[in-house]
Amino acid sequence: MDLKGKMEFVNGGVTAAAGFLAGTAAASIKTQNKRDVAVLYSTVPATAAGVFTLNKVKAAPVQLSISHLAGGAARAVVVNSGNANACNGEQGFKDARDMAKAAADALGLSEQAVLVASTGVIGRKMPMEKILPGIRAACDALSATGGAPAAQAIMTTDTFPKEVAVRLQLGGKTVTVGGMAKGSGMIHPNLATMLCFLTTDAEITSGALKQALQYAVDQSFNLVTVDGDTSTNDMVSIMANGLAQNEKIEGVGPDYEHFRDALTKICIKLAMDVARDGEGATKLLEVVVLNAATERDARLAARTVAGSSLVKAAVFGRDANWGRVICAAGYSGAEFDPERVDIFLGDEKVAENGGSLDFSEERALEILKKDTVVITLDFKAGPFSATSWGCDLSYDYVKINADYRT
Numbered sequence: 001m002d003l004k005g006k007m008e009f010v011n012g013g014v015t016a017a018a019g020f021l022a023g024t025a026a027a028s029i030k031t032q033n034k035r036d037v038a039v040l041y042s043t044v045p046a047t048a049a050g051v052f053t054l055n056k057v058k059a060a061p062v063q064l065s066i067s068h069l070a071g072g073a074a075r076a077v078v079v080n081s082g083n084a085n086a087c088n089g090e091q092g093f094k095d096a097r098d099m100a101k102a103a104a105d106a107l108g109l110s111e112q113a114v115l116v117a118s119t120g121v122i123g124r125k126m127p128m129e130k131i132l133p134g135i136r137a138a139c140d141a142l143s144a145t146g147g148a149p150a151a152q153a154i155m156t157t158d159t160f161p162k163e164v165a166v167r168l169q170l171g172g173k174t175v176t177v178g179g180m181a182k183g184s185g186m187i188h189p190n191l192a193t194m195l196c197f198l199t200t201d202a203e204i205t206s207g208a209l210k211q212a213l214q215y216a217v218d219q220s221f222n223l224v225t226v227d228g229d230t231s232t233n234d235m236v237s238i239m240a241n242g243l244a245q246n247e248k249i250e251g252v253g254p255d256y257e258h259f260r261d262a263l264t265k266i267c268i269k270l271a272m273d274v275a276r277d278g279e280g281a282t283k284l285l286e287v288v289v290l291n292a293a294t295e296r297d298a299r300l301a302a303r304t305v306a307g308s309s310l311v312k313a314a315v316f317g318r319d320a321n322w323g324r325v326i327c328a329a330g331y332s333g334a335e336f337d338p339e340r341v342d343i344f345l346g347d348e349k350v351a352e353n354g355g356s357l358d359f360s361e362e363r364a365l366e367i368l369k370k371d372t373v374v375i376t377l378d379f380k381a382g383p384f385s386a387t388s389w390g391c392d393l394s395y396d397y398v399k400i401n402a403d404y405r406t
Contacts, residue, residue: 081182195236282392
């Protein structure tokens with residue numbers, strides 16, 4: 001994918017764009033004195049769009065946010081970590097609505113203008129006696145420098161906050177796009193236990209914004225896998241408030257493409273951080289499929305190899321077992337000729353035309369010791385390529401998830 005146009009990374013995350021504020025509170029949902037509630041707010045009306053989990057079991061806040069986005073607008077997002085508010089029946093829907101109302105009342109908005117997101121343990125009742133005061137406190141703490149604390153507040157088993165922002169020029173106007181994400185486990189293509197909140201001061205219609213967001217998600221979060229589980233709570237949302245005063249983007253054209261590419265760049269960076277921070281991970285795994293006959297084949301093979309437990313375990317164990325790679329590609333559903341596939345570990349070719357090769361085990365070991373391991377499959381069948389991101393599978397992944405609730 002060619003990301004066109006000049007862009008520069010800047011500080012600030014979700015509050016880098018003009019007119020966006022964030023506030024946090026420690027409501028003791030997770031543990032005492034740790035931020036676990038965040039509110040993101042646009043000071044002016046904003047168009048909005050979202051992409052949500054494909055899991056048939058959708059958490060109450062996901063369903064509420066889908067309905068609130070029906071009009072293509074939003075002014076605020078309220079998020080809690082430590083409790084997913086999933087599988088809580090009618091009480092869960094009431095709690096999600098009450099969260100939206102608490103933020104709306106504090107900010108002088110309609111409830112429809114507030115999106116709600118939750119992450120944490122499934123099937124546990126929401127401690128609303130803690131959450132509602134936390135929302136009010138977070139609204140009171142809104143600040144143009146609140147992006148970094150907000151990125152911390154949405155974390156669960158994450159080991160580091162994930163935020164990024166870029167600046168670009170559209171028609172002579174400076175436009176900023178920012179984002180933050182959380183996600184460490186229950187990560188699999190088509191979103192996962194992954195929340196991502198994006199902001200921009202670009203002037204863009206809701207239809208064009210939704211189209212750009214779907215493209216960016218398809219090129220990033222939908223190509224990430226940590227453990228093969230797709231969550232009940234996945235959500236990627238974006239608000240665009242137009243304060244950059246660029247000529248309104250209404251459809252496909254140079255400005256749309258430049259904006260879409262900036263948004264994609266943001267999402268890829270956050271997606272790689274999510275994969276790098278997979279539960280128990282010691283390294284980032286990047287799987288590249290080259291020269292596939294179709295884009296579908298490239299994507300299927302890349303994300304299946306990245307999600308293979310045997311491939312992930314081999315990467316953790318620093319074992320250049322390329323047989324596991326071609327095996328995973330073989331059951332991915334992708335069409336290719338196994339007898340034409342070359343496989344590379346970093347820049348070391350380890351298999352040629354689907355068969356063994358006399359490669360350097362010592363060189364392969366050095367590559368596998370790196371923080372980022374790149375596996376490349378060349379199908380030699382066509383012009384299409386895809387990249388998927390994952391992580392290795394360590395002993396700590398089992399430890400973390402064996403006692404997640406305790």
